[in-house]
Amino acid sequence: MNDHYLKKLDRVTAILTQLQSKPVVRAQDLAKKFEVSVRTIYRDVKTLENAGIPIIGEAGSGYSLMDGYKLPPVMFTKEEVLSFITAEKLMQKFLHESLGQHYRNAMEKVRSVLKYSDKNLIENIEKQIDVFNYHPKTEDKIRNIIPIILESIAEKKQLTLEYETVDARVSTRTIEVVGVFFEFNYWYIMAFCTLRNDFRQFRVDRILKIFKTQNPFLQEYGQINDYRQAPNGNKTRVRLLVEKRIIGHLVNSKKYYGLVEEIEREDGYELIFETEWITEGFPRWLVTFADYAEVLEPEFLKDSLRDLIKNILKKY
The missing domain is CATH 2.30.30 (SH3 type barrels.)
Structure with a gap:
């Protein structure tokens, strides 16, 4: 079997998986996903129909499986099984507690359709993967x-x-x-x-x-x-000049506070923000690295920063 037919077999199988998992699948979306032409997708769907799969729909609208039609359990590749294990470790650390049991039940169903060799793979590898989270979990007052x-x-x-x-x-x-x-x-x-x-x-x-x-x-x-x-509210434009040695520590937080542009200069990075938290949140964030940054605009942000630092000094 040459490479062309192997690729087609993989693609047709993947299309069948898409039909199992979604109520309606459009040919245009499948073509984009598999990086082929829409005409190729039409031929793949025809291949499935010829194999006895009851597909409802037509070109230009969308495809779905006939209601009530059951397919045998999906088989996973070894790489997909390993990705499940890694994802499960992440979910155990970061999934909201009200979803935890539902996710564990779903994973048990996934494990139940694995081949025996893949189950052994999970048992051998899952204890070798861990995710360290240094933030305490929040406790919710309402179950589910x-x-x-x-x-x-x-x-x-x-x-x-x-x-x-x-x-x-x-x-x-x-x-x-x-x-x-x-x-x-x-x-x-x-x-x-x-x-x-x-x-x-x-x-x-x-x-x-x-x-x-x-x-x-x-x-x-x-x-x-x-x-x-693009949340509603009045935004203030802020420009900072930040030293290059500190920029790597602001990767996530700068986006949270409204970063819209970042310009590399010889003397540092010019960061441009549009923020709604100019009175409280932004100055308090800025004070954490103020010794490595210069406020270019607005001028009143400098005053807010000075007042905040004065209040801190009074307590210490």
Whole structure:
């Protein structure tokens, strides 16, 4: 069997896996995924149909498997099995506790369809992989909180929650969740708040009570990154000149505080930000490396930094 037919066999098998895992699969998406023409995908689908796979749909719309059709368990390659083991170690450290048992149950099902030799591979290698996390896990007050949030997104139903702010005040909010994300060791909700009539972020571990209502969403929302990359609010342009020896320590945090451009100069890196946290968050972050940085603009940020340092000195 030559290389052309081996590639086709791999691709046709992968297309069948896509049909098993998604309700509808478009030929254009498959062509992009496998880096072939749409016409090639049409021929691959015809190959599956000729093999007796009941595929519903046609060119230009999308394909799906006939409802109720069952396929034998998917077999995994050795490389895929090793990737499962590594991913499982990561998930054990960073997965939200309300999803932990569900993930473990899913992994047991995956293990159950492995060949005997692959099960031995897992047993021999899984103790040789570990992920070290130096941040303590946050403790949530509500069991199964993430599944409740995800269900509300899928069903497009509003949530009512009691939320404790950073200054220990408790407020009741009705929200429409756009999505959830993990950042700096905390899980967050990005949602439209009906009280504020605007988009807000809520830290999951600060939710005291949560209820899924039967009220539908008032509007349609895009992807969560659309809101995280371009949140509402007044932004301030900030320019810093940072010494090259410290830039490697700011890899993640500079993006969090609104980095939009980074320019290498002879005397350092010019970092340009658009930030909403100019009054509190940004100056407090800047003070952690202020001896390696110079504020180019705005001028009032220098005053905020001086005031913050003065207040620190008073305590020490």
